[in-house]
Amino acid sequence: MADETDTHTTSEAEGAYWRDNIRLLVSLMAIWFACSFGAGILFREFLDQFMLGGYPLGFWFAQQGSIYIFIALIVFYVIRMKTLERKYDLDD
Amino acid sequence: MDTQTLIYIFVGLSFALYIGIAIWSRAGSTKEFYVAGGGVNPVVNGMATAADWMSAASFISMAGLIAFLGYDASVYLMGWTGGYVLLALLLAPYLRKFGQFTVPDFIGTRYYSKTARVVAVICLIFISFTYIAGQMRGVGIVFSRFLDVQIFWGVIIGMGIVFIYAVLGGMKGITYTQVAQYCVLIFAYMVPAFFLSFMITGNPIPQLGLGSQVNDGSGLYVLQKLNLVLTDLGFGQYTDGSKSMIDVFCITLALMVGTAGLPHVIVRFFTVPKASDARKSAGWALVFIALLYTTAPAVGAFARLNFIDTVNETSYSEAPGWFKNWERNDLIAFQDKNGDGVMQVRSGEAFEGSPEFAAETGPSGERVVTNTPVADSENEVYVDRDIMVLANPEIGNLPGWVIALVAAGGLAAALSTAAGLLLVISSSVSHDLLKSTFKPNISEKGELLAARIAATAAIVVAGYLGIYPPGWVAQVVAFAFGLAAASLFPAIFMGIFSKSMNKEGAIAGMVTGLAFTFGYIFYFKLMSPEANVAENWLFGISPEGIGVVGMVLNFIVAVAVSKVTASPPVEIKKLVDSIRVPRGAGEAHAH
Numbered sequence: 060m061a062d063e064t065d066t067h068t069t070s071e072a073e074g075a076y077w078r079d080n081i082r083l084l085v086s087l088m089a090i091w092f093a094c095s096f097g098a099g100i101l102f103r104e105f106l107d108q109f110m111l112g113g114y115p116l117g118f119w120f121a122q123q124g125s126i127y128i129f130i131a132l133i134v135f136y137v138i139r140m141k142t143l144e145r146k147y148d149l150d151d
Numbered sequence: 152m153d154t155q156t157l158i159y160i161f162v163g164l165s166f167a168l169y170i171g172i173a174i175w176s177r178a179g180s181t182k183e184f185y186v187a188g189g190g191v192n193p194v195v196n197g198m199a200t201a202a203d204w205m206s207a208a209s210f211i212s213m214a215g216l217i218a219f220l221g222y223d224a225s226v227y228l229m230g231w232t233g234g235y236v237l238l239a240l241l242l243a244p245y246l247r248k249f250g251q252f253t254v255p256d257f258i259g260t261r262y263y264s265k266t267a268r269v270v271a272v273i274c275l276i277f278i279s280f281t282y283i284a285g286q287m288r289g290v291g292i293v294f295s296r297f298l299d300v301q302i303f304w305g306v307i308i309g310m311g312i313v314f315i316y317a318v319l320g321g322m323k324g325i326t327y328t329q330v331a332q333y334c335v336l337i338f339a340y341m342v343p344a345f346f347l348s349f350m351i352t353g354n355p356i357p358q359l360g361l362g363s364q365v366n367d368g369s370g371l372y373v374l375q376k377l378n379l380v381l382t383d384l385g386f387g388q389y390t391d392g393s394k395s396m397i398d399v400f401c402i403t404l405a406l407m408v409g410t411a412g413l414p415h416v417i418v419r420f421f422t423v424p425k426a427s428d429a430r431k432s433a434g435w436a437l438v439f440i441a442l443l444y445t446t447a448p449a450v451g452a453f454a455r456l457n458f459i460d461t462v463n464e465t466s467y468s469e470a471p472g473w474f475k476n477w478e479r480n481d482l483i484a485f486q487d488k489n490g491d492g493v494m495q496v497r498s499g500e501a502f503e504g505s506p507e508f509a510a511e512t513g514p515s516g517e518r519v520v521t522n523t524p525v526a527d528s529e530n531e532v533y534v535d536r537d538i539m540v541l542a543n544p545e546i547g548n549l550p551g552w553v554i555a556l557v558a559a560g561g562l563a564a565a566l567s568t569a570a571g572l573l574l575v576i577s578s579s580v581s582h583d584l585l586k587s588t589f590k591p592n593i594s595e596k597g598e599l600l601a602a603r604i605a606a607t608a609a610i611v612v613a614g615y616l617g618i619y620p621p622g623w624v625a626q627v628v629a630f631a632f633g634l635a636a637a638s639l640f641p642a643i644f645m646g647i648f649s650k651s652m653n654k655e656g657a658i659a660g661m662v663t664g665l666a667f668t669f670g671y672i673f674y675f676k677l678m679s680p681e682a683n684v685a686e687n688w689l690f691g692i693s694p695e696g697i698g699v700v701g702m703v704l705n706f707i708v709a710v711a712v713s714k715v716t717a718s719p720p721v722e723i724k725k726l727v728d729s730i731r732v733p734r735g736a737g738e739a740h741a742h
Contacts, residue, residue, distance in 0.1 A: 073732050080731075084240055091236050095229045095407075100400050103222075107390065112362035113372025118390045121225035122217075122448040123358060126232045126441050133239045133434035141427065144733055151425040151733040 072147040079143050087132050095125040154551035158297050161555040162562060165335050166312055169566070172331060173316030173324045181599050184321030185252040185578050186421045191326055193428040197435025199326045200419045202333035202563070203571040204231075204410075204436070205443060206282070207289025210336055210564035215539035217451030218458070221389035224451070226399055226695075230406025230632075232437060232444050237411035237640075239433035243420040245647045247429035248730045252421060253575070254414040254639060255583040261646040262654040263723055265588050270661050272579045274638040275414045280612070281631045282415075283572045287617020289565035296480050296541065297558040306617040309566060310610050317570045317577075318606045322422060325570045332563035337442055339560025343544045343553050344446045347453045350547060357449035365456075377452055380459055385498040385529075389452070394693075395685065401696030409632030409698055412640030414579075415571040426733035454539045457546050462532060463496040467515035470494065473545035478518055481506060482535035485517045488524050489531075499528025506533055569613065577606035630672055633694070637664030637701025645709060647731070650724050652709060655716040660709030668701035 098106055103117030111119050144150035178184040191199070209231070217224040249257055254275060259268025287306055294305025316324040341357075348360030352373060365376050377389040387393055394402075410416065419436075420429040461471055467485055477483040484506035485494055492515040502522035509519040520533075541561060544553045581602035586593055593601065638661045645652040645660075672694045675683040685691055692700060729735070 073728065077731055087236075087240060091233065095233050095403065096400060099225060099229055100396060100403065112359075113364065113374055114362045115374070115390050118222060118225075118374070119362070121222065122228050123361075123445055125229050126445055129232055129236050130434065130437050130441055132236055133430070133437060136240055137427075137430045137434055140430065144427070149732045149734045151427055151735070 072149060076143060076147040076149055080140070083136070083139055083143075087136055090128065091132055094120060094128040099125050152551070154554050155299075157551050157555035158558050161552070161559040162298065165331075165559045165563060168331055169312060169328045170315055172327045173320045176320050176323045176327050178319070178321035178323045178599075181252075181582070181595055181602065183323045184599055184602055185574075185582065186418070187321075187323040187326045189250075189422060190424050191422040193423050193432035194435050195330055196326070196419060196423050196428075196432045198333045198439050199329035200416065200432065200436035201439035202329040202336065202567040203325075203419055204416055204440060204568070205333075205336065205564055206568035207286050207561065207565035209443065209447075210340065211289055211292070211540050211561050212537050213540075214447045214450040214454060214543075215536035217448055218455040218539050219536050220392075221387075222392040223394045223399070224448075225392075226394075226402040226406060228444055228448065230403045231410055232440060233403070233407040234410025235433055235437040235440070237407060238416070238420070239430050239437075242411055242417065242643055242647070243429040243433050244426040244733065245730045246417060246643070247420050247423060248426040248733060248735075249726075250421075252418075253578050253582055254417050254643070255579055256587070257646065258639075258642055258657070259583070259587060261723065261726065262642075262652075262657045263720065264654040264658065267642075267654055267658050267661075268583055268588060270658060270665075271639065271642070272583050274634060274661065274665060275579050276576060278413065278631045278635050278639075279415065279572045279576050280616070282413075283569055283576075283609075283613045284616035286565045286569040286572070287613050290562060290569075291617055292537065293541070293558055293561040293565070296476070297554075303618050306614050309562070309569075309617075310614040313566055313570050313573065314607065314610050317573050317610070318603050321602065321606075322418075322574055325567075325574055326422060328570070329567045332567040333439060335563040336560040336567075337439070339556040339563070340443050340450075340540075341446060342556060343547065343549055344450050344453075346549050346553065347457070347543065347547050348449060351453050351456065357446045357453075361449040361452055373452055373456070377456055380456065384459070384463070384496060387498075389455070395691050397691050398685075398688075398693050398696055401692045401699045403696075405636045405696050405698035405702075406632050408636040408640050408702060409634075412635035412638070412643070413631070414635075414639065415568075415575045417643075418575055418578075419571070450540065450543065454543055454546065457543075458534070458539075459496055461546060462494055464493055466493045467517050468492065471546070473542050476545070477535075477538050477542060481508065482538050484508070484520045484533040486520045486522070486524060486531050486533070487513060487515065487517065488529070490514075495529050495531045497528060497530040499530050500525045501528065501530045501533045573606050573609045573613065576609040577602050580605040630669075633668045633672060633696075633698030633701065634665060636698035637668040637705055641702055641705040641709065645706075647727065650727050651713060651718055653713045653716055653719045656709040656711075656713030659712040660705040663708040664701040664705030667704055668698050671697045671701075 099121035106117035107115035109116040182188055213227055255268045255271035258271040290309035291302035291305050294300045295302045316328050344357040345355045348357040349355040352360040352363040353366040354360045354363045361373055364372050374390055381389055423429050423432050486501050502524045504522055507521045509521050511519055513519045544557055581598050585601050586598050642657050642661050675694045
């Protein structure tokens with residue numbers, strides 16, 4: 060094991076960076092799931108009683124809303140990760 | 152100028168542009184051939200990815216599917232965009248940091264096994280050929296309808312164009328032609344959508360138009376009106392689906408995960424300079440894709456309204472020109488079941504199967520169909536869903552240049568995707584099978600030549616599939632996504648997020664996922680299609696969605712096997728650590 064720790068490159072910063080990344084991933088994936096599978100499929104019928112303009116809300120999530128939210132998720136992730144990488148001095 | 156001349160000019164100009172770009176961006180090294188030299192700007196790559204991704208299916212077929220399926224078509228809208236979240240968050244930056252040329256490269260190296268690499272190559276080739284056959288069919292449809300060229304010559308011309316820029320330019324040529332193709336296809340998609348939305352609702356933005364009131368004075372919203380019209384004719388409501396919830400759920404998930412596992416999409420992220428650029432690029436790709444994907448639901452709904460408006464209860468002798476044009480191309484048929492000469496559009500099939508036309512014409516001048524009529528449906532009109540987007544400008548009476556633009560756009564969508572697929576097939580043969588497995592001593596020049604020969608061979612096979620489409624092509628599109636979801640995605644995902652996943656686990660997982668998914672689709676789609684009904688499905692999941700079960704099996708088997716076999720060597724754990732941090736990308740890894 061000795062030589063493994065010697066040559067192994069994981070530093071404390073890398074470990075902390077990875078843990079922060081995973082935490083961020085879990086919350087963003089939860090939103091990803093909630094807007095598409097949640098609002099667009101599982102709770103669609105319930106949400107359809109509300110209207111967004113001429114769209115039944117569940118239908119809107121399934122055919123419009125979830126796509127906009129997907130873009131927002133990626134944009135947020137790109138910005139957040141850049142900050143994290145600067146914080147731990149790991150950016151490329 | 153008449154429409155036909157305009158079509159020749161638009162299509163001719165777009166082809167000249169692609170060839171010009173190909174000559175300008177000729178690939179000189181394997182790195183340029185496989186990953187465009189690895190220095191593509193993330194926004195440019197995002198645009199190229201969008202063109203790569205949006206195929207003939209997205210451009211030509213999707214709005215038609217939405218028009219006829221209503222809510223049920225949401226599986227495609229969410230499924231084919233949600234995968235980019237998975238790509239940006241879970242795969243792209245790490246694969247870019249790994250810094251090789253192909254997807255089997257990653258699997259072969261991460262799982263320190265030539266067997267794993269070969270299994271990945273087999274999955275890749277199968278997925279890509281299934282997909283490419285559909286593109287060539289799209290090229291054939293556009294040519295035969297708009298350019299009055301036989302499908303055979305249409306496909307030959309399409310093959311010739313792709314040959315020039317894919318074989319000469321490799322990834323470099325493909326990247327820049329895809330950027331041009333994106334511009335052509337998005338412009339061609341948006342212009343008729345603006346027109347239609349403005350005509351029907353008075354609001355030119357289709358995304359808003361779909362949520363607005365119809366400007367016929369009724370005060371009804373578009374979707375309300377559509378629901379009313381459809382229920383009057385005996386259809387289900389547009390905003391309600393007929394698929395079961397579990398099936399919608401599984402198909403959406405299989406398409407999302409499948410998207411993230413498709414090799415021709417993943418490989419685009421190898422072309423940007425840095426890991427953080429891969430994330431950015433996935434975001435841009437989704438922005439460019441969303442432009443079309445949020446427009447498609449509007450196009451679908453407007454097309455359905457327009458179609459019923461102009462066709463239903465119209466006598467055949469007064470049918471609009473586009474109706475007869477598409478009838479001449481076998482994609483529309485009218486069977487006058489009640490003999491009144493008037494076309495009734497109702498729910499249900501007009502007759503059994505796809506139309507078989509007899510030589511003579513009926514009393515109203517329609518082409519006589521010899522199929523057995525379906526007695527319990529009053530529907531008399533057969534329409535192939537694929538024509539909705541192509542026919543839209545004509546249905547909406549739009550000017551000739553819009554029709555010409557749509558023809559060029561359909562070709563751009565089909566050709567850009569075909570080129571991307573050809574590239575991953577050829578690089579997996581020259582790089583993964585030859586260079587990395589069977590002939591490691593091959594020179595750089597030899598490898599480049601092999602890549603070009605493989606690309607040529609792949610074009611010939613794809614062309615053959617386009618000219619003589621085997622009956623199973625339409626039946627097995629589900630294969631591509633299901634197989635990618637069940638085989639490649641889990642292997643790549645665990646390769647990044649688990650340090651203890653070893654080669655035994657990954658191979659067992661891929662083989663299980665592949666075999667299960669393949670078997671299920673093969674059984675229901677090819678062996679006994681008559682058994683393909685919800686009662687016989689496993690947990691009520693259709694073959695389109697079964698990739699999800701295959702994926703779960705892949706994960707379970709992989710984890711179980713990896714627990715009882717030797718843990719991966721230290722170098723592999725180090726490799727995983729190094730791909731997890733962005734610093735140091737750019738230098739490729741030494742094997």
